[in-house]
Structures are given as C-alpha cells and as structure tokens.
Amino acid sequence: MIPTRTPAGARRRPRRTLAPYAFLAPFLIPFVLFTLAPVGYAFWQSLHRTERTGGTFGRTHSVFAGSDQYAAVVKEPFFADSVLRVVGFALVQIPVMLLLALVLALLLDSAVARAKRFFRLVYFVPYGIPGVVAALMWAFLYDPRLSPVVDLLHSAGTHVDLLGPGAILWSIGNVVTWTYTGYNMLILYAALQAVPADIGEAARVDGASGWTVALRIKIPIIRPALVLTGVFSIIGTFQLFTEPQVFRSIATSVTSTYTPNLAAYSLASGDNYSEAAALSVLLAVVTFALSFAFLRFTSRGQA
Amino acid sequence: MSILTRTDGSHAPSAAAGRRPRAGASTVIAMVFMVLIAGYMLLPVYWLLVSSTKSQGDLVTTPGLLPARWHLGENLAALFDHQDGVYSRWLLNSLLYAGAGSAVATVLAAAAGYALATYAFRGREAVFSVILGGVLVPATALALPLFLLFAEFDATNTFWSVFLPSVVSPFGVYLSRIFAAASVPDEVVEAARMDGASEFRIFRTIAMRLMSPALVTVFLFQFVVIWNNFLLPLVMLQDERLYPVTLGLFTWQSQTSRLPELQTLTIVGALVSVVPIVLTFLLLQRYWRAGLAAGAVKS
Numbered sequence: 001m002i003p004t005r006t007p008a009g010a011r012r013r014p015r016r017t018l019a020p021y022a023f024l025a026p027f028l029i030p031f032v033l034f035t036l037a038p039v040g041y042a043f044w045q046s047l048h049r050t051e052r053t054g055g056t057f058g059r060t061h062s063v064f065a066g067s068d069q070y071a072a073v074v075k076e077p078f079f080a081d082s083v084l085r086v087v088g089f090a091l092v093q094i095p096v097m098l099l100l101a102l103v104l105a106l107l108l109d110s111a112v113a114r115a116k117r118f119f120r121l122v123y124f125v126p127y128g129i130p131g132v133v134a135a136l137m138w139a140f141l142y143d144p145r146l147s148p149v150v151d152l153l154h155s156a157g158t159h160v161d162l163l164g165p166g167a168i169l170w171s172i173g174n175v176v177t178w179t180y181t182g183y184n185m186l187i188l189y190a191a192l193q194a195v196p197a198d199i200g201e202a203a204r205v206d207g208a209s210g211w212t213v214a215l216r217i218k219i220p221i222i223r224p225a226l227v228l229t230g231v232f233s234i235i236g237t238f239q240l241f242t243e244p245q246v247f248r249s250i251a252t253s254v255t256s257t258y259t260p261n262l263a264a265y266s267l268a269s270g271d272n273y274s275e276a277a278a279l280s281v282l283l284a285v286v287t288f289a290l291s292f293a294f295l296r297f298t299s300r301g302q303a
Numbered sequence: 304m305s306i307l308t309r310t311d312g313s314h315a316p317s318a319a320a321g322r323r324p325r326a327g328a329s330t331v332i333a334m335v336f337m338v339l340i341a342g343y344m345l346l347p348v349y350w351l352l353v354s355s356t357k358s359q360g361d362l363v364t365t366p367g368l369l370p371a372r373w374h375l376g377e378n379l380a381a382l383f384d385h386q387d388g389v390y391s392r393w394l395l396n397s398l399l400y401a402g403a404g405s406a407v408a409t410v411l412a413a414a415a416g417y418a419l420a421t422y423a424f425r426g427r428e429a430v431f432s433v434i435l436g437g438v439l440v441p442a443t444a445l446a447l448p449l450f451l452l453f454a455e456f457d458a459t460n461t462f463w464s465v466f467l468p469s470v471v472s473p474f475g476v477y478l479s480r481i482f483a484a485a486s487v488p489d490e491v492v493e494a495a496r497m498d499g500a501s502e503f504r505i506f507r508t509i510a511m512r513l514m515s516p517a518l519v520t521v522f523l524f525q526f527v528v529i530w531n532n533f534l535l536p537l538v539m540l541q542d543e544r545l546y547p548v549t550l551g552l553f554t555w556q557s558q559t560s561r562l563p564e565l566q567t568l569t570i571v572g573a574l575v576s577v578v579p580i581v582l583t584f585l586l587l588q589r590y591w592r593a594g595l596a597a598g599a600v601k602s
Contacts, residue, residue: 019502023418024430027411027476034468035437038448045451104340112333121588122341125348128584130531132549133573136556137347140354140570141367148350148367182344210329231439239443242533249557261534264447268538273451280447284440291439 039284046070046278069278076275078257085169086259090237093173098229100177101184106214108185109192120189123182131179135246138175143250163251172243180236184229191225192218227298231291238287241265355574359567378571385568392544393551394576397530400547404469405525409518412472416479417510421492431480437473446534453539464539465547469529475521482517483510519590523583530580548576 049065073079104123108116126134142162144150153160162171199221200213208216219226241261248254257263260283268276353370354362355378361371382390419431449468453459487510495505511518536550543551555569 017422017502020418020422020424020427022503023414023422023506027415027471028430030411030467030471031434031437031473034449034471035440035445035473036433038445038452039440041452041455042448100340104337107333107337110333112330114330114334119337119341121585122344124584125581126344128527128580129348129577130533130549130580132531132533132553133577134347136552136569136573137351139556140566141347141350146363146367146566151367178344178347235439235441239441241443245533245537246553246556249560261443265534265538268447268450273454276447277451280444284444287441287444288439 039281042277043281045274046281049274065274069274070282073275073278073282076257076263078255078263079260082257082260082263086238086240089169089173089240090234092170093176094230094233094237096173097177097181098184098226098233101181101229102188102219102226104181104185105188105192106218108189109218110210110214112210120186123185125182126179127183129179131242132246134179135175135243138171138178139247139250142171163247163253165253168247168251168253172240172247175243176236176240180233184233187229188222188225191222195221223298227295230298231294234290234294235287238283238290351570351574351577355571357567359564362567362570375571378567379575382568382571382575389543390548390551390568390572390575393546393548396545397547397549397576398579400466400469400532401526401529404466404529405472405522407470408472408475408525409522411470412475412479412521413483413511413514413518414506415476416481417483417487417506417514419476419480420483421487421489421510434473434476437471438477442528442532443534446538449535450538459539460541460545461539462545465532465536465545468535469525469532472521472525472528475525478517478521479514482514486513486517516590519587523587523590526583527580548572552576 046069047065047067048062049068050060051063104119108120129137141147141149144161144163147162150160150162160167162168195218199217203213203217204210239261240259244254244258244262245265248256248258256266260279264276264279264283267273267279350367353368356373356375357365357371358374358377361374365371415434419427445468449464450459453464458464491509491513492505495509500508530547531549532547533549533553536545536547537553540546540550543554546554552569552572555565555572559565559569
C-alpha cells in the first residue's frame with residue numbers, strides 16, 4: 001500500500017497540517033505510558049538486582065546484573081516444568097479446539113445445517129462469560145462433592161478424579177476449549193462467508209461432494225483466518241493464568257508455579273520483582289517469537 | 304421445533320437441491336453433532352441457572368441438574384446482604400471500569416484510526432506498525448510489568464491503576480482505521496473543508512457519525528475485555544472495596560473450603576455478573592458480528 005501516490009494523497013500533500021498528530025496524541029500518550037513503558041521498565045528491571053548497603057535495614061539500590069536474573073529464573077526447578085506443561089497443553093488443546101471450530105464453521109456454512117442463527121448464538125455464548133466465571137462453573141462441575149458430571153461418570157462405571165494430578169491439565173483444557181471454540185468458529189465462519197458462493201456451486205455441478213468442496217476449495221481460501229486463530233490460540237496458551245489460578249483452591253495438584261504466568265505472579269507476590277520481571281519479559285519474547293514463527297511457517301508455500 | 308426450518312443467511316448451492324435425497328442422512332448426522340455441541344456449550348450455563356435457585360443444603364444433597372425447592376429470592380437477598388452489600392459495590396466498580404473505560408477507549412481509538420485513515424503524514428505506517436504490535440501483546444502479559452511500573456510510583460491499589468491501562472485499545476485503533484477508510488469518503492471531508500469546517504469539527508460531527516456502527520463494535524469488545532479482566536486487578540488491588548466483580552467472586556470461591564455457605568453466594572453472584580454482558584451481546588449482536596467479519600477478512 002503506497003497511499004501517498006494516490007490522487008487523494010497528492011491532493012492533500014500541500015496541506016501540511018498538525019491535525020493527524022493532534023488526533024493521534026490522545027491515544028498515543030496512554031499507549032506509550034501503559035503499554036510500551038511497562039514493557040521497557042520490566043526489561044530494565046530484569047537487568048538489575050536490588051541490594052542493600054549497611055545491613056538488613058540499610059538503604060536499597062539497584063545494581064546492574066546483566067543476564068543474572070534470567071539465568072536464575074531458567075535454573076529454577078519450576079521453569080522447565082511449567083514451560084513443558086504449556087507446550088504439551090498447546091500441542092493437544094489448540095488442534096482439538098481449532099478442528100472443532102472449523103467443523104462447526106463449515107457445517108454452519110453448508111447446506112446441511114438448519115437453524116444457523118440459533119446455533120451460531122449458542123456456540124458464542126461461552127465467549128461472553130468472564131474467564132473467572134467460566135472457571136468457577138467448571139470447578140463446581142468437576143468437584144466430586146457437587147458435580148452431576150462426576151455422578152454420571154460414576155454411574156457409567158468410570159471413576160476419574162477430574163481434579164487429580166493426571167487429569168487436571170485436561171480439565172483446564174476443557175474449560176479453555178469450551179470458552180474459545182465459538183469465538184474461533186465465528187472468525188472462520190466470517191471468512192467462509194466471504195468465499196464466493198459460485199465457486200462451490202461450480203465444483204458441485206462438476207460432481208464434487210460437499211466434503212471435497214470444503215477440503216479442496218473452502219479451507220485453502222480461509223487459510224489466513226485459520227492462521228489468525230492459530231496465532232491467537234498460541235498467545236493465549238502461553239499466557240494461561242485464570243483457569244489454573246481459580247482451580248488452585250479446589251485442586252492441590254495445581255501448584256503456585258503451574259504455568260509460567262502463574263510462576264511470574266507468585267514471584268511478584270513474593271516481592272521478588274527482578275525475577276518476576278525477567279520471567280515476564282522472557283514469556284513475552286517467547287510468545288512473540290512463536291507467533292511469528294507460526295505465521296512464517298504457515299504462510300510459506302503460499303503463492 | 305425450529306431446528307427443522309430453513310433459515311436465512313445460507314448461500315447454499317442451489318444445484319444441491321437436486322440431490323436432496325442424499326442430503327437426508329448427512330443432515331441427520333450433522334444435526335445430531337451440532338445439537339450435542341450445543342448441549343456441551345449450554346451445560347455449565349444450565350447448571351448455573353438451576354443451582355442459583357437452590358439453598359445451600361439442596362445444592363449438596365439434590366441431583367445437580369434437577370431443580371429443587373425454589374430458593375432464588377433468598378439467595379439474591381443473601382448475595383446483596385453479605386459483608387454489608389459488598390457485592391453491589393463490586394458490580395458498580397465493574398460497570399465503572401468497563402463502561403467508562405471502554406467509552407474513553409473508543410473515543411481515543413476512533414480519533415487515532417480516523418487520523419491514520421484520512422491523512423497522509425510522515426511516519427504514518429511506522430506508527431501503525433507499532434500499534435499493530437500492541438494488538439499482539441495480550442493483556443495478561445502486560446499486567447505484571449504494569450504492576451512493577453505502578454509500584455515504582457506507589458500507585459498500586461488505586462482505582463486509576465486498573466482504570467487507566469484499560470483505556471488503551473490497539474485493536475480498536477486497527478478496527479477504526481479499517482472502518483474510517485471504508486465509511487468516511489474523501490469527498491465529504493473535502494466538501495466540509497471547503498465550507499470552512501475545522502478538522503476537529505469534521506471529525507466530531509461527520510466522521511464519528513459515519514463510523515458509529517464500527518464504534519459500537521470497538522466499545523463492545525473493549526467492554527468485554529475490561530469486564531473479564533482478572534489478572535490486572537488481582538495484582539494491583541488489595542482493597543476489597545475497589546474490586547471488580549470477577550475478582551470479588553474469585554476471593555469468595557477461594558474461601559469456600561473454610562466457609563461452605565459461600566458456595567451459594569458464589570454461584571448466584573456468578574449468575575448475576577453474567578446477566579448484563581449476555582444482555583448487551585444479545586441486543587448488539589448485529590454490530591459485533593460485522594466487526595468480527597471485518598477483523599477476520601482484512602487481516
């Protein structure tokens with residue numbers, strides 16, 4: 001996009017006005033203060049260590065520590081555990097959720113589905129429910145003392161402890177899937193709506209089945225939207241916080257360092273600001289790098 | 304039931320009409336699948352509705368998915384009565400954080416998006432790239448750095464520590480730019496200039512009006528983001544009277560192992576906290592669907 005070469009741009013060229021800056025400033029000032037500055041400050045803090053001179057009650061001051069805080073965080077035993085946990089979570093939960101969202105979007109877009117408006121609305125309901133409330137509801141539904149779900153499983157002869165160490169991660173995965181499937185479905189559905197109807201029609205006249213049209217024509221066309229949902233999901237997974245935090249009070253298997261974000265929060269509430277800063281910077285960088293790599297990887301091979 | 308009636312919005316290939324007999328089986332399979340998923344999506348909501356009407360005793364002793372003795376009125380009274388009515392305080396806080404926060408965020412985003420769409424100026428694409436980078440930084444990643452920064456100025460545990468960061472919506476700027484480019488014609492802006500209108504007046508009286516459907520979307524999305532925000536108030540606030548409703552419910556839930564009677568209050572409180580947001584979504588669904596569509600197609 002080279003807007004300055006358009007006739008409209010050329011016409012406005014001579015009008016050197018401060019107006020655009022005046023319109024941008026009210027947004028940019030808080031944007032700098034509350035988005036860029038905190039990240040910058042966290043980065044600065046992650047490179048420094050607090051030291052006291054003159055004993056326990058002496059004055060504190062910051063000392064440049066280079067990458068010491070990063071080394072310290074990476075060496076913590078919780079670090080590898082929590083990172084591997086979210087990676088495993090991402091490898092299972094994201095494909096399951098996106099596949100479900102894609103199938104639902106294709107069904108809603110196809111001729112076979114009925115009552116589309118109703119289903120679209122129902123699938124989107126969970127997204128409107130605050131994450132804390134969603135986690136609260138599922139926490140009650142998993143709680144063996146209250147849960148109708150556990151009762152049903154029992155009467156079916158299965159005895160699974162949904163809050164036990166083996167199952168809790170997937171119980172959390174279920175909450176995340178429940179919350180975001182409809183949201184992702186809506187993005188994919190919106191992209192499908194933009195696919196010209198006559199493309200599919202022509203293929204069907206040529207004898208292609210509904211599934212062939214979906215796999216060969218629709219999915220390749222909505223690929224950018226699929227990539228978008230993938231990136232959002234990766235970002236969300238590495239920031240996983242609300243669900244495990246809510247589950248901590250009913251499941252002892254969720255520790256205070258269960259996910260990287262939870263660990264960063266625990267470090268900060270333990271007044272270990274430097275390590276908390278190092279961990280949040282690390283987390284932000286890894287999230288960025290992964291999303292970017294995913295974008296590059298999936299857009300490769302596109303004409 | 305309405306499931307069997309055809310609805311609008313389908314751009315099904317008309318050629319498929321000739322194939323109707325074959326479509327029978329796949330329609331049944333598809334419908335069974337879609338109904339099952341709908342059941343899954345509605346199960347927790349249904350459970351919440353049923354449980355809200357039960358007394359603490361019935362909650363534990365009666366089957367979870369079946370209604371028991373109607374106790375909703377008493378539960379609601381207890382909810383708003385507990386700890387001197389702290390729940391209504393939380394609701395008001397949430398309305399203030401989310402309502403005022405997203406209103407301010409929408410105006411700021413509208414102005415910025417309008418400027419990026421209508422003026423050609425030095426550094427425009429650079430500014431836009433930085434803002435787009437901001438879209439990719441999730442709120443949870445910012446909460447701790449924000450806390451560290453506010454702690455430096457002893458400004459944590461204040462209303463502003465939660466309110467101010469929420470007026471920034473890079474996604475809103477992104478949407479506003481797209482909508483301003485699509486809905487504010489250059490000719491109209493030029494004509495207004497010829498008539499001697501100031502740049503600010505053009506924005507306020509013409510552009511804002513033309514962009515208004517899009518601005519409803521921006522407002523709604525930011526409202527949901529702030530209403531659902533949990534980590535930022537969790538790290539910033541110690542004073543219970545400043546809590547938004549999500550954080551309040553969380554503190555109640557984490558005490559239920561010691562105080563089981565808080566279970567009923569948490570459940571009813573969760574139900575009440577969801578009502579405003581579900582209502583807003585239902586009333587404004589025309590707008591947010593259009594917004595999502597634009598976001599998905601243009602990126």
